[in-house]
Amino acid sequence: MRGIGYAVLVALFVANASAQEAVKPKPLPAEEMKQAMEASMGAMAPMMARVAELTLQAQLNVAENPETARKIAAFKRNLFDALQKQGFSRDEAFSIMLATQLPSTASVNK
16 A cells, blocks of 8 residues: 555656656747847836826925025035145145035946
């Protein structure tokens, strides 16, 4: 009886393994893969454009807020002062302050 149980288990295992192998899709040729990728990117382009538009609009809404200008001024002034305290000349600190980008979420992704 035990032998029959093992034989059934082995048969099921072999059948399952061969069934899984039969399900594996064949890789697409390079040209078909390229066409499929272009089609999917083409379908995504309008959505990506809308996201970019909404992101830019949100940034502009924040930028027109007077509180945003006050925070930018405080950031630049604090940077300028800190650079001078670290030993940079007034001109060096001013140049570095001008060249320093404002903090943004875009810089986090770089």
